[in-house]
Structure formats: C-alpha cells, structure tokens
Amino acid sequence: MKISNFLALVDVKARMSLKSDASKLYLSYLWWLLEPVLWVLMFYLVFTLLLGFGRDLLFLMAGKIPFLWFSKSVLSSSNSIVQGKSLITQTNVPRQFFPYEQVHTVLYRQWVTFLMLFGLTVVYGYMPSWHWLWMVPLWVVQYMLILLVSLVAAICVSYVRDTRILIGMSMMGLMFGSGIFWDLERIQDPVSRELLVTWNPLAYLLDAYRDVLMRGELYDLHHLGWLALILAVGLVLVHLFYRYMGQSMASRVINS
Structure with a gap:
C-alpha cells in the first residue's frame, strides 16, 4: 500500500471513530474540553x-494536557x-494501521485542548508572541514519541495480552514521575x-x-534535537519490524 493511501485511510477511519464516539455521548464533542x-x-x-503544593491551575494544565x-x-x-482482529482476518491491511488510527483519533481531539490551554495562558497574563512558535517543534517531537511508544505497545499486547495491564500501570507511574505536579527545578542535584x-x-x-x-x-534545543534523532531511528526500526513480522503478529492475534 502506498504511503499516501495508507495515511488517507488512517485519516478517514480516525474521523469516523470521532463521529461514532461523539454520537454515543449526550454532550458529544463538548467532552473534548x-x-x-x-x-x-x-x-x-x-x-x-488540600496538600498545599502551591502550583496554580496554569502550571498543572501545561503539564496535564500534553500528558x-x-x-x-x-x-x-x-x-x-487485538481489537482489529476481525478486519485482519478479512483483509491484508498493514498491522500498523490500527495503532496509527488510534493515535490520529486522539490527535484530532487534542487541538481543542491546546486552544483551551492557550486561552488560560492569556487569562494568567502571558500574552501571545512569536515565541509561542517554539511550541511547534515540541508538538512534532511529542508526536514522534507517541507514535513510537504506541507502535511498540501494540506489538507487545499482540504477543502477550497481559502487557496491557503493565502499560496502564506505567502510565500511572509516568503521571507522577514526569513533573505534572512539581517543577524540575526543585530537583537540586543536577x-x-x-x-x-x-x-x-x-x-x-x-x-x-x-x-x-x-x-x-527557550528550552534546550540540543536535547530536543538528539531526542528527535533517537525517535526517528526508533520509528524506522519499529516499522521494519511491522513489515517483516506483521504476518506473525496477525497469526498470534487470530489464534489466541
């Protein structure tokens, strides 16, 4: 399948999933906010x-929304x-299509929450400026990180279903260990x-x-550059895995 056709199929399926999910809820798209x-x-x-951590709402939002x-x-x-098992048995769609579709479904919801974050930032007195354009590289790198981890997670669950429980527990650990509620500057030891x-x-x-x-x-651009390079290499490797092990994954899912 050509890359353009693959991405078009992901886009269509993601939009269909959004409409389907919204139609099942009374408040529909309002839940995105x-x-x-x-x-x-x-x-x-x-x-x-209650605990007196001294962090304002904007500080929490700036961490929680990207997380x-x-x-x-x-x-x-x-x-x-695993959820796409029925489609796998009927078509030869690339296995990475399924995590891609989920990633883009969440991505299409996310722009609304970032608009809300920008609005709250203005309310707190931080006016928009050209400096905000430095958000774009952060979005790109975070998207790469999300895509890589999502593709790897889908592989793990395809072979061992129990890893989904570990993934859920890992998200809880990351929530408390990624600085959502506390500032990195509070760590005294460099x-x-x-x-x-x-x-x-x-x-x-x-x-x-x-x-x-x-x-x-301005954040550490050198660190961001190295992170982007590592993620790019990781994405190449994981796509190669999907290419050569896709049939093995499909067999595992169908027969388990």
Whole structure:
C-alpha cells in the first residue's frame, strides 16, 4: 500500500471513530474540553488546595494536557491490533494501521485542548508572541514519541495480552514521575535532573512547554534535537519490524 493511501485511510477511519464516539455521548464533542478540565480541576483541588503544593491551575494544565495526549494515545493504541482482529482476518491491511488510527483519533481531539490551554495562558497574563512558535517543534517531537511508544505497545499486547495491564500501570507511574505536579527545578542535584530528562522524555517535554508558555524562555534545543534523532531511528526500526513480522503478529492475534 502506498504511503499516501495508507495515511488517507488512517485519516478517514480516525474521523469516523470521532463521529461514532461523539454520537454515543449526550454532550458529544463538548467532552473534548470537559475531560481535561475535570482532570486538572481534580488535581488542583487535591494537590494545590488540600496538600498545599502551591502550583496554580496554569502550571498543572501545561503539564496535564500534553500528558493526556501521550497517555490516551498509548493506552488506546496498545489494544488496537487485538481489537482489529476481525478486519485482519478479512483483509491484508498493514498491522500498523490500527495503532496509527488510534493515535490520529486522539490527535484530532487534542487541538481543542491546546486552544483551551492557550486561552488560560492569556487569562494568567502571558500574552501571545512569536515565541509561542517554539511550541511547534515540541508538538512534532511529542508526536514522534507517541507514535513510537504506541507502535511498540501494540506489538507487545499482540504477543502477550497481559502487557496491557503493565502499560496502564506505567502510565500511572509516568503521571507522577514526569513533573505534572512539581517543577524540575526543585530537583537540586543536577545529575539526578539530567538523568530524569534523559530517561523520561516526557519530563523534558512538559518542562519545555512551560518554558515557552509561562517562563518566556527557550528550552534546550540540543536535547530536543538528539531526542528527535533517537525517535526517528526508533520509528524506522519499529516499522521494519511491522513489515517483516506483521504476518506473525496477525497469526498470534487470530489464534489466541
């Protein structure tokens, strides 16, 4: 299948999934905004008002919204090949189509939540500027990270269904270990801080979003460049795996 046809098919299926999901809910597309707002308000109530962490709503939103993009994409993609079992038995569609479709379904919802984040940023007194264009490289790299992790997660669940439970637990660990509720600057030891952003790309990305929106600073471009290169290599390798092991994955899914 040509790449253009593959992407067109992903786009159509993602849009159909969005309409189908929205039609099942009373508030329909409004949930795209309500869900992240309710998540952040809950954490604001617990961590700021009750526990006194001293973080305002914008700080939490700037971390939670990008994290939700990542976690929802990975969780929905992890079981996508298994859920596409009936289609696999009828057609020879590339196996990576299923995680791609889930990633893009979440992606199409995400632009609304980022618009809400921009609006809240203005409310807090941080006016839009050309500096905000540095968000674009962050979106690109985070998309690459999401795609790579989603493709790998779908492979793991295809071979061992129980790994989906581990993936869900990992999302919980990442939520508390990626700086959504606390600032990386609170880590006094520079070595520990460097290890965290090196082995947890989400921690670096969430802090970089705050650099652009709240601090008016430019994040570490050198780090972003290396991260993009590593992710690009990873994507090439995982696509090669899908190309040569796709039939094995399909057989595993169909026969299990």
